[in-house]
Amino acid sequence: MRPGKPRLAPLGGSELSAEQREILAPLRRGDRVYNIFATLAHHPKLLKRWLPFANHLLFKSSLAPRLRELLILRVAWLARSEYEWGQHVEIARREGLSDAEIARVAAGPDAAGWTAEDAVLLRAADELCEDACLGEANWAALRQRFGDSEIMDLVFTVGGYTLLAMALNSFGVALDPGLKGFEG
Helix, strand or coil: CCCCCCCCCCCCHHHCCHHHHHHHHHHCECCECCHHHHHHCCCHHHHHHHHHHHHHHHHHCCCCHHHHHHHHHHHHHHHCCHHHHHHHHHHHHHCCCCHHHHHHHCCCCCCCCCCHHHHHHHHHHHHHHHHCCCCHHHHHHHHHHCCHHHHHHHHHHHHHHHHHHHHHHHHCCCCCCCCCCCCC
8 A cells, every 4th residue: 555645745845955946946847846756856865866877767768768768667657656557658759659559568468559678678677577587588578679788678667667666665755736636
């Protein structure tokens, strides 16, 4: 059962130390900071070191953005991370995923309508979340479609977003205003 309210409230205003304000400044969007960052600000040294890794996964990955978002949405669904799901539905739409594809992520890799590439990618997310290892058949299928860097980014994306889902779920990070979770 997920927390019904934040266990660690997002920090803001006078609650922030100079170090926290410095770390959060570039993460501001208009007059606010997303709840994920304002919550992780409880541990500024961790947040500061986590951000470059998260930046790689989201902005520097060798995976095409659409494929990256399929992976992240599948992780969010499997981990039941409503915050991760809500944020990445918006990003996935910007990267060209249709609402039908986004909804189909919940059904998994065997759902009708996926391309062979999408299905192997979603299957990889399932295997990594279930067994922390890619099986031989899926490894071979991935090797036919992706290079070393892409497969490494795939594994690190699933692992990184699984870790993040654990944090978001455990800390009870609330959806930001305007975001919809699984029901949206």
